Amino acid sequence: MPITSDVINTSGLRKRFGRAVALDGLDLQVAAGEVHGLLGPNGAGKSTTIRVLLGLLRPDGGTAALFGGDPWRDATTLHRRLAYVPGDVNLWPNLTGGETIDLLGSLRGGLDQGRRDALVERFELDPKKRCRAYSKGNRQKVALVAAFAGRADLFILDEPTSGLDPLMEAVFGDCVAEVKQRGATVLLSSHILAEVERLCDRVSIVRAGRRVDTGTLEDLRHLSRTTIDATVSRPVAGLEAMAGVYDLEADGRSLRCQVDSGALTKVLRLITDAGVQTLTSRPPTLEELFLRYYSGAQR
């Protein structure tokens, strides 16, 4: 096992269920104190990765380390330091939300009563309701309150806001910021790109059981194309043939194209030579970025 300061470190993780390959050599590094986004289409292996990290599944190959320990063998000691919110929160129907929060706290070595009550308030949760009567969002709130009311060093959150309204999403964002502030690490699997953009320091993108890219959002953007809209005095010659230029739409004096970061200097020079009147350049939106990764297009 490599010696590392990473809180989470997997390399070449493999897991199959019957004939279906869930993880196909997945690498993941999450550094201490960072909020790390885990992104990928449905079925990419995000939840399987999390279950391996929690010691619920045993990998078929590769290594996984949590705080430098073995998530399968050292589960009980490692779990003192982590809090988990599953993507599909199923709770005990005959327990109330308040009872569930306390129960989950007791399973994790206690929680801070003051913070618990404050969080119940902030998430606007009715703790006296039976869990069978809760909507999906409210079940998620129960799991989130139980997680954030403890003093975990690592938070593993599997699509924790998929059922929350925008107001509660904001409360969730504040909670993540608070635990980051005190030095905790967060692994956040999410489909909500605005949330990832707002909260995450770094992201890893997985597809078909492998990591296809990792880095800060800035890093990822650098590897991607910038969209350029320009109005020019006379038509720009030679743009079609230039390497690194895509989806060119030229209509007399207005043009739009996407440009690889490597070709940006040359393209801008051509455009200025043609007498630029208006110019907007826009980095790729996250949606564009992820759509390309998700659909498997080449970088």
Add this chain to the structure above:
Amino acid sequence: MRELAKLASRRDRIILPIWVDALVGSAFSTAYSLKGLFPDQASRQVFVDGVKSAAGAAPLYGRIMNASLGAITAWRLGVLAAAVAAVMSVLLVVRHTRAEEQTGRQELVAAAAVDRTAPLAAVLQFVVSLDLGIGVLIGAVLPILGLPAAGAFALGLAVAGCGIFFAAAASVCAQVFESSRAVNTAALSLLGAFYLLRAVGDAYHAVSWLVWASPVGWAEAVQPYAGDRWWVLAIPAAGAALLAALALSLLSRRDFGSGVLAARPGPARAAADTRGTFGLAWRIHRGAVAGWTAGVLVGALVFGSFVKNVQVLTGGEQVRKTLSELGGSQNPTDAYIGAIMEVFAIMAAAVALTVIGRARAEEADGRIELVLAGTPSRARWVASHAVFAVLGPVLVLAAAGLGAGLSDGLSTHDPAHALGSLLGGAFAQAPAVVLIAALAALLFAVAPKYTGASWGLYALFAFLSLVGPELKVGQYVLDASPFSQAPKLPGAAFAVTPVAVMGALAVAGLAAALAVFRRRDVLA
């Protein structure tokens, strides 16, 4: 609406035949075995006199009217079958009304072009025709054994009437409470209360009018094979019509998803008993264990009251022979104790399987992840459920021994002796029951998706023990069932070998289950 009724019957295509078979089949087999046990009028008269002198018989089964085969069949069957039909009707109505509404599936139907009362009307129509069908089938099968048809139909329709009444009562409860569990509890408690009401009425002549105050009592009041009072059937019919009208009117007045009574809020904080792995297991299993224990205690009180009268009841040679095969003793009293304790052991084993089944549901529904993502180890999680799978059934056996011992001891004025012999008889069954718990736990560990198959094994064991002796199969086949291996105390000598072997196998099975579960993936 016809489509909705069809949908209901399609969704129940597995469970419906089981209910129908259980009710119609038990009617036929009861009449068949009574015919074999009491072939002539004289033996029947002895039996009827015995029943009349047994304190526990009237509360459980009602009054026996005369010594004809039909009347004995109706006595043995009528009240119990009526209660079973009521349970079936309640469960079906709730499953298709409040449970559907609670899960939100019914929103799809409600949003479609159907009247808001249509789903309830469709379910009632479906359950009422099912009850009537069962009644007619009972009426049709008994004449095969040579029993008069009129009494058979009176009995069948009396059973159906009780089912129909409780279908309507459940539909009212479904409007009142928000959770399907509360609806089931309310409707089934109502049934239990009415059953007790008529039990009191049957037990004490002074208040025999109480029988008429209970829908379960109406089934008895029809008096099949003792006058066939057809007009009594009008009472459940009218009652059901009134209740159905009430349910429909409540339905048209309330919001979708809500109840006439809003759900009561629960505690905002967990009490001390709801903390930790074992606290959670306690909350998951306590209801089932308490329910079975209370039920078996009541049953044991009733059956224990017969012990004193066994000598009288078993006047016929055929009865003695059957009893000694079941109970493992030539002494009818000891054989009777052995036989009822075996039945209670089979019930106790059902508790074990229920507990293991719920543990599997924890895993399948993903709730286990919340526990195992905390500090509890897998071993601790398994242990928390295994404790209930082992101690739950032992508690049920204790209730069986205690209940039967108390009621026999009070009537013989020798409670110490009765408690000793009946508790001994009950606890002698414990190794067999724990072995079955261990087998179920092992199956859960090795092949979690097939945990439910342990019920099949259980049914096979129960069948071999209860019916096997009459089937003339080889002894080695019967010996495959742990229930057959348990010593039939107090009649038989205490056999150390089977108890020790079963105990050792149970411990080994539980240990293996633990070892396997620690190594396998957690599977949804």
